[in-house]
Structures are given as C-alpha cells and as structure tokens.
Amino acid sequence: MELLIEKEEIKNGEIITGKVKGKLGKVKIYEARLQGDIVLKGWDDNKKIDYFFATEKSFFGYLSSKIGHPFFVVKDDIVECYIDYYDTEFDDYVEIEPLVILHGNVDMLVNVYSDMVKKNLETSFSNWNPVGWSCKWNCLTNFKESLDYAKKYPFEVFQIDFWYKNIGDWEPKFSSFEEIAEEIKSYGMKPGIWIAPFVVLEGSDIFKEKKNWFVKDEKGNPKKIYNINGKGLYALDLTNNEVEEHIRNIFLRIKNAGFEYFKLDFLFAGIVKGKRKESVTPIQSYRKGLKLIRDLLGEFIVGVRAPLLPSIGYVDGMKITNMSEKGLYGALRDVITRYFMNGRWWWNAPDFSLGNNISTTQKKLFFMTVGILNNMLFLSDSLKGNLENYLFKAALKLRGGKVFVKNIGAKGYEIKAIGTNIGDVRFRLCIETEKSEFYIE
Template identity: 35%
Template structure:
C-alpha cells in the first residue's frame, strides 16, 4: 500500500486507490498555538446510503440511508442525558444536517479508517447539504511550540466492492499498527445482569452458582466464570463496600464463586462517580470540569448525576491502581469495566492532555494493576481501547425484549445483535468480541425460542465470548440445548456477507472447522424471507446452495458435513510425548 505524507494546509488530491495518509501539522506562527478541530480533507460523495460507526461500544454500526436523522433520538431524556456516551463532539453529532461516523466509514466502493486513536478523536462527517464527507481529527486544544511539527494519526483508504473484505483488512491493519497479538480467550460465563438487574442478592448469586456447577458436572456445559454485575456495590464509585444485599462483602462473593470452581468476575464502572458517592463528597477536584470549573455531568443514570474521573490526575490514578489491586487481591480474576466513556468526555482536566490520552492512561493503570486477569471493556470508546482490553462489548445492551427500531441505542436484543454482526471483523483482531449476554430462559422474557436461538447461534458462529445471563432455575432443556448447539458452532473462520442489505438478514459463512464448513442465514426481520446465497459466501465455504427460506427472527444453517475419524489422544508414559491414534467408525 502506498503511503503519502501531506502537510496539513497544502493542496492535496485523494488518490483513487488503496493508500495510507499521514498528515503533518506544523505551527508556522511565532507563538505557541493550541489546536482543536482540524479538517484533513473533504470529498464530494454521491450515494444513497453510508456505512457508519459510532465511537463507543453501544453505538450503531450499520449501513444507513443518508436521510437518517440521528439527532432526533437524542432530543429528550433519557437519551439526551446520555449524549456524551455517544459522542465527544455533541454539536456536530446533534446537527441534523450531519451524519457522523467515528474511526471508519464506507460508501460506494470506498472505505476510510483511522488506524489508531491515542491522542485525538478521529471521525468523518457526511453533510447532507454539501453532499460531502469531511475527515476530522480533534486535538482538544493540544499546544504546539513555534515551528513544532507533529504527525497526526494515520488514515487509510481502501477500494473495493465487498465491504466485508475491506472491514477485515482494516481490522488487521489496525492490529498491525497497534502491534496486537493477544491469545487470551474465555468461554463460557454467567452474568447476573439480565435477569436480576440491580436486584441481585447474595442468596440468588449462591443459588445460581450451585446450578451452574451442577450443569457443568452433570451436563458437561463448560461454564468457567461467574460475574456479579451492577447491584452489589454501595454506590457508583464506592466499589469496595457492598450494600445490605451482600452482607458477606466482596470476600463472600469471591468465596462462593471460587469454591464452586469458577473464575470470580466483577462488574464496575471505574471512571464514573455518582453525586452520592464518597468520592464526590470528598474529592470533587478529581472530576472532569466544565468551562466554569464545576464538575461536568457525564450522564444521568441510577436516578443520579454521574461524573467522569479526571484520569490526568495522579491522585485519581493512584486511587484507581489501589482499587484494582485490592479487587485482584480479594480474588477477582475477571473484570467487566463499564461506562468507560465517562473517562473520555471532553472537559477541563488537571493536566493538558486530550480526553483520549487521559482515558488511555486510566485503562493502562487498570491493566497494570490486574496483570494477566481478563479485562472486558464496555461502554467504551473503541479505537482508544485497542491493545488495553482482552474483550470488548461491541453493541448496545441486549434485553428480554425485541424491538424493531434499529437506530435507538437503548437495550434491545435486535439492535444488539445487529452490531454483533456488523462489527464481527473486530473479533480476534482487536480483542474478543462480547456480543452481550445470551438470554436462554423460557420464563421472564419476551424473547421467543427462535429469537433466543438466533442470538445465540449468531454469537457462536462469529466465535464471540459466550456469557449467559439467566436465573438458571428458569432455564429449561430448550435453553440448555441452544447453548450446547451454539458451542459446536464456535471457533471457525467467519465472514459476514451482504452487510449492506436494507433488510437485516445476514449470511455468515464459516470455514476452517474440522467437522465442516457451514452457511448461517440470520433473519432479524419480522417476516419470512427467501434468501439467495451470495456467490462470495458459496466461494468462502464451498457450499453450493442457491436459495434458502428463513423464518422471521430465526436462523437456518446449511452444512457441508465432513467425514469424521475417531481419535484417541494419549501421552506416552516413558517420555510424555503426545500420540494420536485415528480410526474409522468401524475399523478399530
């Protein structure tokens, strides 16, 4: 791929081929100068729809018509109170003339994407009036000395008509740029959230641990970790103290989980501080401020104002380090860290660093404190988290409800599953994708059996993390069978085809499994559909099917079954070398 170095401000024509662009910013003034929003270039675009990506875990990634007005979704509470969760550029984001896409964008035969976000926030804006896409970096007031030159974070341009190939190439280029090579993987787990929400208590936790242990031992379901979610803590920010529902404290939680042979996991929102927490009462100087010097509200949740920690402040970082060191000492080995965007909101900080730099510093402190334990990000700016987490939520919260609206980012199984598909290319390249929890119970849910199967099979086909969130007493044989069948679908090489169709019906080709390739057709629509398998999916899998009927909100799998040998794997007694004996079904 050709590389171009461009001095920002000089004449520049975008080459019509794959290329990497590195823009250089030079302060030509005689005085120190601070830089905020910089437009790298603008190109006219004449298309009907654009593939957009929101900066954060919960935000949409999808192909949208250019007429879409996202701003209307954020006009009123509660979404209005959450706007900083969905953009660090609220003015641009809320302008109905704009369609904003963070980190990458695709239209026609062109894909553009930034390879990193360690300092600036990097994004694209389609302007409906101008019919153009502008490419921006926000340096949030970074200062340059006279004559000083910096290289901005690189952006690539890829050409091609198959979006899946462009996304995968982009994903690998980002991994390469950030020198990623993580082998951490964890599957299968349990999480308390989507059954109990904040009502989880110690007895319910212990009951579920007992059932999970029994299922592991008697049914061979390989549950490995149990993660307590929101609901155990005294307050948002007071993580080491439990509330009255957990009289045995964090030690009791860990003990109950570990005694049953599971890895103990905990949820917390480490960059968020509620207005009733001890941190807020004692350390308002630790919080990101607004332009008036007052603590800036990051969002409203739990019926409280929530503030973001100033991660440029050494005292905050020491507190963060002590918090995670203590959680690790208590025995937690799996950490789900949520609402991370609140560490990256724009605002005034103690040191002159960008919100992105502050955010990454906070994540690094957590990473160092917990060592090799598993770190799952959530509610997180995506590109700045690359290389610092082992897993990442890549969609909105799922829900026991299936709602047709696929733009609203609030809890909804359909919108969550849509992102599982559209951000599939991040998995294993950047981290382990967390598709959010599987809800497999037959009670206390509005999800039909086919919806539960659809969500579970798609997550498995894409080899994502598998985390169940049910009162295990409510999971019947149907639910367990869905989980068992799902696990058989994991660990192949998936590719998603027809990412840009208007109907949310996806064709997922999976190859590279010893028992054979398969094509999965996932129909997220509320109507039965007949789907023509794309030529590229047939090419990927070698499966020759032409058209497949898929019921509404359900999934169909077409397999190429490969002959199977039996195998016995043993270690030699004399020197421990591995020996594998193979035979046909009948021939032993």
C-alpha cells in the same frame, strides 16, 4: 495551526498521514466525494460518525486514536474527515491519526481495514475467549442459589454486578471480596466483577470529600456525564496523581482478593471534554488511565460503553452493542456487521439479556449467530428461567472457526465459518423475518 498532509497510493485505495501543531480544535484533514449509500457505521450520533464507515463500494476509516478523536461529517455526497484535539496546544508537531480510504466490495474491505488497524496498533489481547454468566440484580440476594443454577451450565466465569454500597467508593455491599471470590472458585468457575473505574456517583464519600478529583465543566464544577436513579455520575480526572493512586489501590485490592475477570463500565467518561490537571487531550488521559489498569491486572478485561479505537491494546473483550437500547434485531445486526473486530482487536462481547418474552426462534438466531461468529458467549438472564440449554451447547460447538460475512450492506446475511468445532458451516439469516438456514459443508 500548522497542518502538513501526505497522501500515498496503496492497494485498493489511499492512506492519508501527516502532522500538526498549534492550538488545535476540530481539524479537517481531508475531504472526498461519496459513491453510494452508507451501509456501515462506527458510533453515530446523527451529526457525526466516529472512527469508520462504509458504502457498498468504499470504506473510510482511521487507523488509530492515540491523541485526537477522529470522526466524519457527511453532507449530501461529500465526506469531511476530522480529528478533534479539544483545543489542546502542541508546541511541537504531533502525528495525525492515519486515515485510509479503500475501494471495492465492502464485504472484503471491512477485513482489510481491520487488519490494517491491527498492524498499525500492534494489537494484543488474551487467547482465552471466555463463556460465562453475568450475575446482576437477579442474584445479589440469593447468591448461593445462583451458583447452584450456574453449575448446570458450561460457564467458565461467574461475574457479579453492582456488588457495592456506592459507585466510586467500591466497598462491597454484602460479603467481602475475598469471600465472594472463594465461593465462586469453589464451584469451579473464575470470579469476575463489574466496576466503573473512571466515574463516581453523587452521594458517595469520594464525591463529597474529593472535589479536586474530577474533570471540570466550563464553570469549574465536576463534570456530570450520566444519571443513575436520579443521582449524577461524574468523571474522574485521570491526570490527577491522587486519582491514579485511588484506582491503583482499588484494583490491587480486588485482584488480590482473587478476581480474574474484570468488566469495566462507563469507560467513555475517560474521554469527556473538560478541564483536567494536565494539559492533554481526553484521548491521551483515557489511554493513560486504561494502561494503568492493564499493567496492574494482567487479567481478562472487558470494555463497556468504551471508545473503540483508543481502547485497542488495553482490553481483551469489548461490548459492541446494547441489547436494552437496540433490542434483539438491532443488537444482532451490530454483532454481525462488527464481526471484523473479533479476534483481531479483541473478542466481541454481545453480553445479551434475552428476557422472558423472546421466542425459541429468536433465541436460536442469537445463539447460532454468536456461536458461529466466535464471540464471547455471556448471558445475564435469570438462570431460573428457560434458557434452553441445548441452544447454548450448540453455540459452543459452532465456535472456533475462521469467519467471513457476505452481504453486510443487505438485510439478509450469509455467515461462513471454516474450522469450527463441528467442521465448516454456513448460516444464512434474515433478522427481520427471523428466517434462517444452516448447513454443514
């Protein structure tokens, strides 16, 4: 391995660039001493932190993930900065993912970092920040009734989930794609659909008949990444030309049927480690597959369970938290502390299912926060329940402003938005105590 590193002083910190070649695994490109406790993280698995993290007085973040997977390992007061190339061999030098280390107040640094990523990757996404409803199991068997309920709300999109006989084959379970799209449009909403293009479910026709289409594990077997109702979910090899054609055909079929909004799930399958037909990193494979879909569709794309930095430029919205795993408090904290991505890299998509046991106070925290932060406003609760429509409409009035969040490293947050639909506003809240104060300035 040959690694050449350059360090350049910039305003508020330094930037680490360079190039590397050879057979590359996990390459440590830099090491530094930490000051203060960590208050913000990218994805975290307790062993490493992906993409970025911050203390109260510093910010460490990579500006891209085009070839390798960047991450940090923190040991006591030392941070080790790595890029994983998954044992791929490069005969010629490749540029490393740039790393910035910034110093100052974290409330300011998150926006500095976000702008640097935006400039480095020349981000591009839709100007449309949609509002809608995700029709899950609660509407599959009473589709028209759900459309009737949805008509009472200011939804722009009516998006269906799990409308297939099998994940991977993508044959509609009830009506045809054309019939579904036409019915939704007749209610004045854009048709949206859920699909997981990089995976196949055990038992599907594709899984039975196309064993050479999958990323392989160490023993040469298809790589399992997840379980759904006792069946394995397997990762497709996006460097396989037959897989590429399969993905192309599926998306052209659904797009031509009239769908205009696509929610792509289990995207992390594209970056799993394993053997592929082509000798590229999983990051390169993932970006190739996602670019194919972006170029085919030209429609609104939302990434779900997706790697953050490799997805920039290929999605219009990104699910940035998981309500079912983190609960209301954890999900709201993610929405607030990841606000700096919204409107710069994509539109943040909380994609909340509030449930029946949530109080009016908690609903207020959700709607006010998501509205002021100008996130995508999508719900998936049964529309038969009491969503308290006045809160939904209030959230819509709070959108459209330029946002700044104070006290990211604390328990109580202050959100300021300039130029919302009702003017300049300020929202102070503590998630744990459920106390909040709202001001029009």
